[in-house]
Structures are given as C-alpha cells and as structure tokens.
Amino acid sequence: MRTDRMHISPRIQFSLKLALMGVVMAAIFVADTATSYEVAAAVFYTVVILTAVRVLSRRALIALAVICIVMTAVSLAFTPHGNLRSGLINMGISIVAIVMTTYLVLKMEAARTAAHEAQAHLMRIARVKSMEALTTSIAHEVNQPLAAIVTSGNACQRWLGQEPPNLDKARQALDRILSDAGRASNIIARVRSLTRGEPPHKSKFDFNKAILEIIALSQAEMERNGIRLVMELSPDLPLAIADQIQIQQVVGNVVLNAIDALAPVPAPMRSIRITSETRGNAIVLAVSDTGIGIPAEVYEHLFEAFWTTKEEGIGVGLSISRAIIEANGGQIWAARGEHGGAVFRFSVPIASQEKRQ
Numbered sequence: 319m320r321t322d323r324m325h326i327s328p329r330i331q332f333s334l335k336l337a338l339m340g341v342v343m344a345a346i347f348v349a350d351t352a353t354s355y356e357v358a359a360a361v362f363y364t365v366v367i368l369t370a371v372r373v374l375s376r377r378a379l380i381a382l383a384v385i386c387i388v389m390t391a392v393s394l395a396f397t398p399h400g401n402l403r404s405g406l407i408n409m410g411i412s413i414v415a416i417v418m419t420t421y422l423v424l425k426m427e428a429a430r431t432a433a434h435e436a437q438a439h440l441m442r443i444a445r446v447k448s449m450e451a452l453t454t455s456i457a458h459e460v461n462q463p464l465a466a467i468v469t470s471g472n473a474c475q476r477w478l479g480q481e482p483p484n485l486d487k488a489r490q491a492l493d494r495i496l497s498d499a500g501r502a503s504n505i506i507a508r509v510r511s512l513t514r515g516e517p518p519h520k521s522k523f524d525f526n527k528a529i530l531e532i533i534a535l536s537q538a539e540m541e542r543n544g545i546r547l548v549m550e551l552s553p554d555l556p557l558a559i560a561d562q563i564q565i566q567q568v569v570g571n572v573v574l575n576a577i578d579a580l581a582p583v584p585a586p587m588r589s590i591r592i593t594s595e596t597r598g599n600a601i602v603l604a605v606s607d608t609g610i611g612i613p614a615e616v617y618e619h620l621f622e623a624f625w626t627t628k629e630e631g632i633g634v635g636l637s638i639s640r641a642i643i644e645a646n647g648g649q650i651w652a653a654r655g656e657h658g659g660a661v662f663r664f665s666v667p668i669a670s671q672e673k674r675q
Contacts, residue, residue: 335373339366339382343389350393355405360390360412364419371423383420387413463498470494520646522669525558525565525601526551526594532566533592536573543577544585550593558601559669560646568639568650572605572662575636579609579660600648600665607659612652620652639664 350359363386474491650664
C-alpha cells in the first residue's frame with residue numbers, strides 16, 4: 319500500500335513562517351505592555367530577528383527590526399504601572415539589543431554568502447588543477463581516435479582510387495571514421511562537463527559507469543608511469559543519487575593523488591586498486607595505492623583547506639572533495655592500506671533499493 323506525503327508549497331511555507339513570527343511578536347508586545355516598566359520583555363524581539371534571518375531578505379529584515387523598535391516604544395506608552403525612568407532605560411536597552419542583533423545577523427549572513435562564493439571559486443580552481451594534471455592523458459585519449467581517423471581516411475582514399483573503386487571497403491572505412499570521430503567528441507564532452515562551474519544537480523546515475531568514464535581520462539597517465547590498475551567494481555550496484563559530475567571530480571582528484579604517491583616507488587611495485595560495493599544505504603568507493611603511505615601526524619590535516627605536503631600544491635583538492643561528498647549526503651575518509659600505501663574511501667547515497675539491470 320502506498321502513502322503519499324502531503325506536499326506544502328514553498329509559498330505556503332513562507333506564509334506560515336511569517337504568520338508564526340507575527341504571533342510571536344504579538345505575544346511579546348502583550349507581555350511587554352502588561353508587565354511593569356521594570357521588566358524588559360521587548361528584548362525577546364531579538365529572537366524574532368534571529369529566526370527571520372533565514373526567511374527574509376536584507377531589506378525586509380531591516381524593516382522587521384524597525385517594526386520591533388516601534389512596537390517597543392508603543393508598548394512603553396501603554397504600560398499601566400511601574401517606574402517610568404526604569405521603563406525608559408529598559409526600552410533603550412531593548413532597542414540597542416534589537417539594533418545590534420540585526421547588525422550582527424546581517425554581517426553573519428554576508429559572511430556566510432561570501433564563504434559559499436569562496437568555496438564555489440575553490441571548487442572551480444580544483445577542477446582546473448585536476449584537468450591540468452590530466453592534460454597528458456586527455457591528449458593521449460583524443461590522439462587515439464584522431465590517428466585512427468587519419469588511417470581510415472587514407473584507406474578510404476586507396477579503396478576509392480582503385481579501378482574499379484571498392485565501394486564496400488570505402489564505406490567500411492567511412493564508418494570507422496564516423497565511429498572514431500564520435501569517440502573523440504565524447505572525450506571532449508567529458509572534459510567539458512568536468513570543467514564547467516555548474517551548480518550541483520542531484521540525479522540518479524549508474525555509479526560504475528561514471529567511475530569508468532573518469533578513470534578513462536587518467537588511464538594513459540597511469541600507463542606512462544608504469545602503474546598497474548586493478549578494477550573490482552561490484553556488478554550489481556543500485557543506482558546512486560548525487561551530482562554525477564561532482565562525484566567524478568572527486569574520483570579524479572583521489573586517483574591523481576594516488577598516482578603522485580606512487581612516484582617514489584619502484585615501477586614494478588606501483589599499483590592502484592579501485593573497488594565499489596554497497597554498504598547499508600550507500601555505495602562506497604575505495605581507491606588504494608601501494609605508495610609510501612601517509613604519516614600518522616598527517617591524517618588529521620588531510621581534509622583541511624590550504625594544507626598540503628606537495629611543494630607545488632595549493633591544498634584545496636581534498637578539502638573540496640570533502641565538501642562535495644558531504645554536500646551530496648556522503649562521507650569521505652582515509653586509512654592506511656593493509657599492505658602499505660593509503661586507502662581513500664567515500665560514500666554516496668543509494669537512489670533506491672532496486673538494483674540496476
């Protein structure tokens with residue numbers, strides 16, 4: 319039996335929040351008016367200001383603060399008993415509290431907005447840095463279909479130059495040209511999607527397929543460095559739900575770190591192992607290497623921004639990776655490998671309990 323949850327539109331939610339704030343303000347006004355001058359009940363208007371910062375715009379929040387100040391003054395005029403001097407002092411204290419609270423929450427919101435913009439900028443930097451490191455691999459990936467296109471084009475010319483022309487062979491060569499051109503186009507499309515600074519867009523996707531797409535961009539770099547790649551992807555994973563491009567960015571960054579970690583290791587011992595599996599309501603990807611490992615004192619700093627052990631690094635890769643994974647509802651962590659090296663794991667939520675076909 320299926321039950322549908324009642325959906326409340328954003329406009330209705332906004333109206334309900336405004337109504338609730340109005341009720342609270344009315345209650346504070348009544349309490350401030352009914353009590354004596356010695357009781358500064360109007361200070362509680364600051365609670366309304368703190369609540370409204372996530373609901374109202376900057377201009378509306380300032381208007382709300384002005385309304386609270388006016389209500390404080392009106393309440394003083396209607397208060398029936400108490401020491402008027404104490405009432406004036408308490409009114410001044412309440413107004414100062416309202417003004418200072420409004421000023422501080424506006425500053426806090428501006429700082430939060432600036433932090434989000436800075437994080438988005440860092441994410442774009444991390445994308446570009448990752449793609450810079452993959453330039454050789456990308457060039458190799460694109461060069462393969464282009465070289466095949468040239469070969470097929472030359473073959474097509476030969477078949478057409480025969481007497482009589484061998485149209486069947488020429489047609490096969492043209493088919494290969496179209497196929498290889500499609501391969502080159504797909505590679506360029508993958509690179510463009512990884513470098514675009516688009517906002518997060520969560521959707522269901524085939525996790526293993528997404529991993530294979532990004533690994534294809536770094537495979538040539540592994541071959542150039544004599545690194546053996548071992549892929550053990552679980553064949554019956556359910557669909558994941560996250561921003562696929564962002565998840566691919568994280569995988570690319572972790573794999574590049576593994577490649578760098580293997581530089582001091584003798585070529586025959588260089589190996590990267592990538593596994594995927596289901597754990598509870600999440601898909602977990604693990605990237606392990608046979609490098610020199612991570613010193614114990616480094617683990618606590620791994621995911622901190624602007625902290626790096628690389629001479630030419632800027633220290634944003636893993637911190638951005640953590641921000642991406644957490645924003646997509648997952649976790650990322652690192653550990654020592656069973657046989658040396660390091661293992662980086664991260665989880666991504668499962669879209670449903672139905673496994674892909």
